[in-house]
Amino acid sequence: MLDEILIAGFGGQGIMLMGKLLACGAIYEGLEVTFYPSYGPEMRGGTANCTVVISDNRIGSPVRKFFTCLMAMNQASVDRFTGSVKPGGVIIHNDAAIGSHPGGEDLRFINIPANQIATDMENIQVANMVAMGGLIHVLNTVSLDSLTNGLARVLPKHRHNLIPLNEKAVIKGIEAVEKGSDSRELR
Amino acid sequence: MxxxxxxxxxxxxxxxxxxxxxxxxxxxxxxxxxxxxxxxxxxxxxxxxxxxxxxxxxxxxxxxxxxxxxxxxxxxxxxxxxxxxxxxxxxxxxxxxxxxxxxxxxxxxxxxxxxxxxxxxxxxxxxxxxxxxxxxxxxxxxxxxxxxxxxxxxxxxxxxxxxxxxxxxxxxxxxxxxxxxxxxxxxxxxxxxxxxxxxxxxxxxxxxxxxxxxxxxxxxxxxxxxxxxxxxxxxxxxxxxxxxxEQRHEALYADGANMLVVAFGSSFRIALDSVVRARDEGVSVGLFRPISLYPYPEEALKRLLQEGASKLLVVEANNGQMVEDVRLAVCGAAEVIHYGVGGGYVLTPDEIYDEIIRFDRNGRHQ
CATH class of the missing domain: 3.40.50.970 (Thiamin diphosphate (ThDP)-binding fold, Pyr/PP domains)
Structure with missing residues (x-):
């Protein structure tokens, strides 16, 4: 198996945390994993993205040009990276209200209203964890247990009191995608 | 749920x-x-x-x-x-x-x-x-x-x-x-x-x-x-x-391979994807990775030439540096070509794969 995942959004949305958490979850699954942050002269308040490669074999390049899964936390990431998703791949978008998508062959498009769910939880900061729930449900590679184990590793000690809240947000995300009301196939 | x-x-x-x-x-x-x-x-x-x-x-x-x-x-x-x-x-x-x-x-x-x-x-x-x-x-x-x-x-x-x-x-x-x-x-x-x-x-x-x-x-x-x-x-x-x-190296799929991709560090990681794909398609290609860059692991490389490797594709993220050590090590006993781009371009598995196929079919660069 080989998952090539690009997580993309704005700086400040917790993109790097998502990537590291997913990678930690993969370790708990006993899988090989690499995490690679967007690297270059970056700008405060700009875009952020990271690549996570998960496999049951030794992993070659940690840098990928094409992906099996795009986790887009904003519209700009959908516009920019849809062309980098392999045929048969999946694009998860964190907002139900996608105005447009650039299209592409054989792509699965899944909406998860992460911002709305997080707002309903009265904590917009956990939108990334709601999206994370949707992502692991779609990937079916990293279990909820493994992801939760990972939380204690990627969050600093003084934030460990927030683990239950983050876990709750992940579960909300899993449930939202499971309902599947927003999922549709595009040709 | x-x-x-x-x-x-x-x-x-x-x-x-x-x-x-x-x-x-x-x-x-x-x-x-x-x-x-x-x-x-x-x-x-x-x-x-x-x-x-x-x-x-x-x-x-x-x-x-x-x-x-x-x-x-x-x-x-x-x-x-x-x-x-x-x-x-x-x-x-x-x-x-x-x-x-x-x-x-x-x-x-x-x-x-x-x-x-x-x-x-x-x-x-x-x-x-x-x-x-x-x-x-x-x-x-x-x-x-x-x-x-x-x-x-x-x-x-x-x-x-x-x-x-x-x-x-x-x-x-x-x-x-x-x-x-x-x-x-x-x-x-x-x-x-x-x-x-x-x-x-x-x-x-x-x-x-x-x-x-x-x-x-x-x-x-x-x-x-x-x-x-x-x-x-x-x-x-x-x-x-x-x-x-102190010569150290890693050889992957190298025994009896006609061609070896020689790469170190991050280029090895990228080339690994290319070699796996080429092997899946039947190309006789392996990987040789020097771990010690000085001393260069020339003994191991020479041994692989004796076991049948005759083409060495040296992949580096530069304009051709380690290729000099490979040429010195094999001393004309194999065909050695370099593939790489300097200046910060990240090589892709696809282009290295293309290079493997070209080298496999044509020998020298066309």
């Missing part, structure tokens, strides 16, 4: 670590007590890691005012018998050339890390293997040689840094870890349990107060012409011993 459940098979000691941090932890485990250096991207995470970790283990981190003073502080700590380290990227590593040749002349054990970026000159911070020649062929003046190791994963960055301190003490010589921006920035699981906490061995030559014993001297230059010739004779002997004992 149906959530997939699995056994928790993770090893307790496996930690997600950035490549740069893995170098730092390897050094700490090896008993490194002193770090001196000046910041530069893309090695700053190592810097930060040492600044945080060294005080925890009773060591000293000091940001020097320049790379020059950093490497000379390393000289001081090494002369006092302590395990010590500095790190930089290409532009700063160049500045350490004088210090490196002085360390090698005075036979001071130290570990120097180069996390290379795109050059020439100041270049950019994008990843490249532009410092292969700088690391393996000197960087400083004079007839000296450093051991050079080229890791290709976070686990190996950790283990080889640890190993580097042993080698430095065994040969009383500086050892260079040649990493790059991709390896430094990426995060991978690292098992730290395998290596014991080490301490620097007792050294008879250290200058730390003579007490009632005879005076000890560490010289950076000889007093007579004859003495320098004698020194060089001894250095040559030492470098020959390194060449004999």
């Amino acid at each position: 149906t959530v997939k459940k699995k056994d928790n098979r993770a090893l307790p000691g496996k930690t997600l670590m950035r490549g740069n941090e893995a170098v730092g932890e390897g050094a700490i485990r090896a008993g490194c007590q002193f770090f001196f250096g000046y910041p530069i991207t893309p090695q700053n995470e190592l810097f930060e890691y040492m600044a945080r970790r060294l005080p925890e283990v009773g060591g000293t981190f000091l940001q020097s005012e320049s790379e020059l003073s950093g490497i000379n502080m390393v000289f001081g700590a090494a002369a006092g018998g302590r395990r010590c380290m500095t790190s930089s990227s290409g532009p700063g590593f160049t500045l350490m050339g004088e210090g490196l040749t002085t360390l090698a002349t005075a036979q001071m054990p130290a570990v120097v890390v180069c996390v290379s970026r795109a050059g020439p000159g100041l270049g950019r911070i994008s990843s490249a293997q532009s410092d292969y020649r700088l690391a393996t062929k000197g960087g400083g003046h004079g007839d000296y040689q450093c051991l050079v190791l080229g890791p290709a994963s976070a686990q190996e960055l950790y283990e080889l840094t640890y190993k580097a301190f042993d080698l430095a003490d065994r040969y009383r010589n500086p050892v260079i870890i040649l990493s790059d921006a991709i390896l430094g920035q990426m995060m991978e699981p690292v098992t730290t349990d395998g290596l014991k906490w080490a301490e620097a061995p007792e050294k008879t030559w250290v200058v730390r107060g003579k007490g009632n014993n005879p005076r000890k001297v560490i010289k950076v230059a000889p007093h007579t012409d004859q003495e320098l010739i004698e020194w060089n004779r001894n250095f040559k002997k030492k470098y020959e011993q390194m060449t004999e004992n």
Whole structure:
């Protein structure tokens, strides 16, 4: 198996945390994993993205040009990276209200209203964890247990009191995608 | 809700670590007590890691005012018998050339890390293997040689840094870890349990107060012409011993393969994808990865030629540097071509695959 995942959004949305958490979850699954942050002269308040490669074999390049899964936390990431998703791949978008998508062959498009769910939880900061729930449900590679184990590793000690809240947000995300009301196939 | 459940098979000691941090932890485990250096991207995470970790283990981190003073502080700590380290990227590593040749002349054990970026000159911070020649062929003046190791994963960055301190003490010589921006920035699981906490061995030559014993001297230059010739004779002997004992490599799918892709560090990682794909399609191709960049693992490479490899595709993220060592090693016994782009372009598995197919069909570049 080989998952090539690009997580993309704005700086400040917790993109790097998502990537590291997913990678930690993969370790708990006993899988090989690499995490690679967007690297270059970056700008405060700009875009952020990271690549996570998960496999049951030794992993070659940690840098990928094409992906099996795009986790887009904003519209700009959908516009920019849809062309980098392999045929048969999946694009998860964190907002139900996608105005447009650039299209592409054989792509699965899944909406998860992460911002709305997080707002309903009265904590917009956990939108990334709601999206994370949707992502692991779609990937079916990293279990909820493994992801939760990972939380204690990627969050600093003084934030460990927030683990239950983050876990709750992940579960909300899993449930939202499971309902599947927003999922549709595009040709 | 149906959530997939699995056994928790993770090893307790496996930690997600950035490549740069893995170098730092390897050094700490090896008993490194002193770090001196000046910041530069893309090695700053190592810097930060040492600044945080060294005080925890009773060591000293000091940001020097320049790379020059950093490497000379390393000289001081090494002369006092302590395990010590500095790190930089290409532009700063160049500045350490004088210090490196002085360390090698005075036979001071130290570990120097180069996390290379795109050059020439100041270049950019994008990843490249532009410092292969700088690391393996000197960087400083004079007839000296450093051991050079080229890791290709976070686990190996950790283990080889640890190993580097042993080698430095065994040969009383500086050892260079040649990493790059991709390896430094990426995060991978690292098992730290395998290596014991080490301490620097007792050294008879250290200058730390003579007490009632005879005076000890560490010289950076000889007093007579004859003495320098004698020194060089001894250095040559030492470098020959390194060449004999310290060749390290990894060979993958190489037995009986017609073609070998030769690559180190991050280029090896990218080429691995290409070779797996080409093999799936029936091409007789394997991979050869030098782990020691000096001494170059030429014995193993020659052995593979005897087993049938006749084409060597050298893949590097530069304009062609390691290819010179490959040509020297095989001495005309195989067809050697280079594929690579300098300046910070990240090679893709697809283009290396295309190159493998072209080389397989046509022989020489068309």
